[in-house]
Amino acid sequence: MALEKLGKALNSALKKLARSRTVDEATIKEVVRDIQRALIQADVNVRMVLQLTKTIEKRALEEEPPAGASKKEHIIQIVYEELTKFLGKEAKPLEIKEKPTILLTVGIQGSGKTTSVAKLARHLQKRGYKVGLVCSDTWRPGAYFQLKQLVEPLGIEVFGDPEEKDAVKLAREGVEYFKEKGVDVIIVDSAGRHKEESGLIEEMRQISEAIKPHEVILVIDGTIGQQAYNQALAFKEATPIGSIIVTKLDGSAKGGGALSAVAATGAPIKFIGVGERIDDLEAFDPKRFVSRLLGMGDIEGLLEKLEELQKQQEFKEEDMEKFLKGKFNLKDMYAQLEAMQNMGPLKQILQMIPGLGYSLPDDMVKVGEEKLRKYRVIMDSMTDEELENPEIINYSRIKRIARGSGTSTAEVRELLNQYNQMKKMFKSMDKRKLAKMAKKFNFGGLGI
The missing domain is CATH 3.40.50.300 (P-loop containing nucleotide triphosphate hydrolases)
Known part of the structure; x- marks a missing residue:
């Protein structure tokens, strides 16, 4: 993805800033040069790039950070503000006022x-x-x-x-x-x-x-x-x-x-x-x-995607309740994998989570997507009884499922282990935190 390359280059420049021991003029100029290089490689007009980076450099050198913010945090905020201005400042939504x-x-x-x-x-x-x-x-x-x-x-x-x-x-x-x-x-x-x-x-x-x-x-x-x-x-x-x-x-x-x-x-x-x-x-x-x-995430966008799934009846309140209480089975897990796939490519979803978008290597994301696909194929080879009661899956059933899905017994076991770990994790979560999460997502009747 083209803009992903630009994002990685900009993210790398900001990480260099975050890792530096001191933020002096030389550090700021180096970060600005990295930003220039990233934008020019993305085919942005050279004159516009120089104008933009000159503004970033001037503000970074002259402005004092606001109370409670470090110099590094303030420079990152300056880069964010100037790039946002550069691309149009405010969102201009499509308005549907009349019918039709x-x-x-x-x-x-x-x-x-x-x-x-x-x-x-x-x-x-x-x-x-x-x-x-x-x-x-x-x-x-x-x-x-x-x-x-x-x-x-x-x-x-x-x-x-x-x-x-x-x-x-x-x-x-x-x-x-x-x-x-x-x-x-x-x-x-x-x-x-x-x-x-x-x-x-x-x-x-x-x-x-x-x-x-x-x-x-x-x-x-x-x-x-x-x-x-x-x-x-x-x-x-x-x-x-x-x-x-x-x-x-x-x-x-x-x-x-x-x-x-x-x-x-x-x-x-x-x-x-x-x-x-x-x-x-x-x-x-x-x-x-x-x-x-810049790798700072888009929580608002992620919540919009979750709301869309809820509207499409693919991410139901009762399903979320089961997950939060750790009372879900493989059938529920399968339904959530289906819903996740409809949210879009895993890479795009990860970019919406602050700090995660560019921190995971491409091959790891690819492995993650492949595993999700493989898990769905394995579950397609299970009976309804096995999906609803995974505890009945013994060695002979594992062999049959592996044969039917064209996978190995080790891969079937891996899925079952992931499922059991997931259940354990939800069950061990702090009930007060769960109640807070339930309130945030408007799951009022959890009874936690």
Whole structure:
């Protein structure tokens, strides 16, 4: 992951600061040089990097730490504050005020627009909105079918006609169709243009006149790096109601360049694409993004993911009660592994935990993900009786489970040991701490 490399480099610079015995001018200048190098390698504009790091250095050398904070802590706070300003200061959420709210998406061909439309629809659906999609892309064969394939399993309807050549007519008819259906949000996917903003802006203008969108969203490919500046600027000048999605930030060394270039135009980045899954679209919040980038975690984001799982009935209150009391079985453990997998890749989850994101080596995280997958395969080879009463699993059952799952008896034993250790850990936890945790997560009826 491209931004992960940037995060590791920035985290490494701050760790160097934390380990140094004294914080003098030489130490500060060295840390600033490391930050410069990390940002330039992430394709951030050199002039902007020098300006940013000059500000960090000046503040670090001149400012006195506030009461109760050490010099090191204050410098880390300065880096966090300046990087946050650099990427846009405040989050600008997408507002759904009217019913229906009409959104129009535009973008250069190949920017990941159609996939982003599907991800945005999923993002809104998870927040309780009924969404309808209109495919007015008459240029690219298969655009309508691609969109249908992405969202139909989620129960989201797509309006379109692969035979129709008039994009404006399609957009108008699609909006009317979903207005009659009574949906909350209508997203119109327009045709991607070939590398020139004028055609893109003209089509946006024509469709806008026909459907009167509440917001126009430009999708920018994160792999184009600093070139994102021109697209974002042309778009910002053309529409006063625009917002931006930056895609493909999981696979390009230019991700930092694209984000900083868009932020430099003052155009609001509202979402970023961070993976290939339909759920891999994040509302962009510079504060939380930089916090995660620096290895400081994102507890708010983690809690949001847990809340989503609860809404989807995958992380139920009664299940959590069983875990907190140490009264769960393998069936419960399996359900929680399933829910965890739906939260996203393990690496992304770990980056939300302060101090943990970059401290675990990649191979350890990979081993962790592989083990979770293997544990699920092993449990798939168990009977319901074994899952509900793991204590009945004797040697002959272990041999049968290993054969059925294509694993070794040692791996089956390892799973059972992990399960027993987990139960023991929860049972031995301080009951007062459990009660506090229950209160925090609103599990009022625990009776601890």
